Amino acid sequence: MERMRIGELTERAGVTQRTVRYYESIGLLPSGEREGNGHHYYTEETVTRLRKIDQLKKLGLSLEEIRDVIELYFTDPSGVQPKRKVLGLLRRHLADTDEKLEALRQFHAELQSHIERFERWLEVKDRE
Amino acid sequence: MERMRIGELTERAGVTQRTVRYYESIGLLPSGEREGNGHHYYTEETVTRLRKIDQLKKLGLSLEEIRDVIELYFTDPSGVQPKRKVLGLLRRHLADTDEKLEALRQFHAELQSHIERFERWLEVKDRE
DNA sequence: CCAAAACATGACGTTTACGTCATGTTTTTT
DNA sequence: AAAAAACATGACGTAAACGTCATGTTTTGG
Incomplete structure (x- = not known):
């Protein structure tokens, strides 16, 4: 109950695969992959992260702005x-x-x- | 102190001329023109209107959504x-x-x- | 009255935030 | 093990909301 692939991730976070890929490409999401096969694997935190990104978007922040601050929400x-x-x-x-x-x-x-x-x-x- | 042209309008409302033209083109602003010469003339209400539009934008509404409701602020x-x-x-x-x-x-x-x-x-x- | 500033209109360009194929590989299901 | 489903990657497309020339007309300050 930890590692999931993009299908489950997007379903749980309520975004499309394209969105995840796009976020990875602009450095907004870490692209946690690599398992020998080319597949990306994600964790529960990625879900939380995507939800947080969505909240910040609703606040009116651009993805670039979000990228600058998102870490603050995940560091203690x-x-x-x-x-x-x-x-x-x-x-x-x-x-x-x-x-x-x-x-x-x-x-x-x-x-x-x-x-x-x-x-x-x-x-x-x-x-x- | 009533009729103004686009230069004054945009300065007072804090938007560019292009923005005004664009809003007119999508029916968000009435394009109050006609004076024989081709010039558009605006009133104080246009300024208010532009400011209201800006407020609503900041709330995350699209121009289309704004177009749906903006009239309500100016008519009964x-x-x-x-x-x-x-x-x-x-x-x-x-x-x-x-x-x-x-x-x-x-x-x-x-x-x-x-x-x-x-x-x-x-x-x-x-x-x- | 004439040069500079302001305005009108059209067309093409740009950025953000993805959508939508197309094609090939990997995983899962039967 | 073969077909179906899921995934990876790349490329091209799109909608919103303007920006930026280019060109021609109108207004205005000296």
Whole structure:
């Protein structure tokens, strides 16, 4: 229950094989392969990593930006060199996330009120 | 202090002329022109509109999605033609937004706990 | 009034993030 | 062991969202 090949990986992570290959090609995913045969083998962490990449994408980061920070999400404090710098970066991401959450909530509210206005308008029309 | 041409418009809205032209070409912005000469003229509302578009882009909406909803910010229901269709679109956008919100919340939580791990690690170090 | 700046339009180019064959090898199923 | 399924690699294609000339017209500052 550790090593899997690309088929299982993509199914569990909800991405296509092409996506994985592409991420490997741009250095966003380590291309853990080699077993004599040409096949790549992946672990549970690769799944987590792909999911994290997806989250960061939804935050609006480009793959290049993600490549610059993804490591931070997979190293533990004891293994990182400029710890305070990393912490600073993480905090900025958190702040960005806060802002985006707020903006999204507002958009959500706006959408809802637009919808309600429409519904009221249609209700009136229906009664005629 | 009402009509302006594209130079002023783009400066005030913080976008390029090409962007405006592109938006006009895909029906995202009304191309308010005509004055005998070939020049396009815009108003304060166009500036607001461009800014709103930028906000929505930052939320991760595509220009197509934005085109579906942008009118709602500038007209009332009675002015929208296929009302039931628009209502359906709005509901889909609302559902999408719900999902995005949920993903962001989860990311936020994970990021926070990651940060806390870092902070605890540094605290310990500081006491040494 | 005339040169410089601003504008209009068209066409081709570019980047990101993959999709979609095509072809050959490896694994799995029967 | 043979056919089917999965995998590897390469190459070409694509959609979104503009960027960047090129060329011609209109406006404006001196």
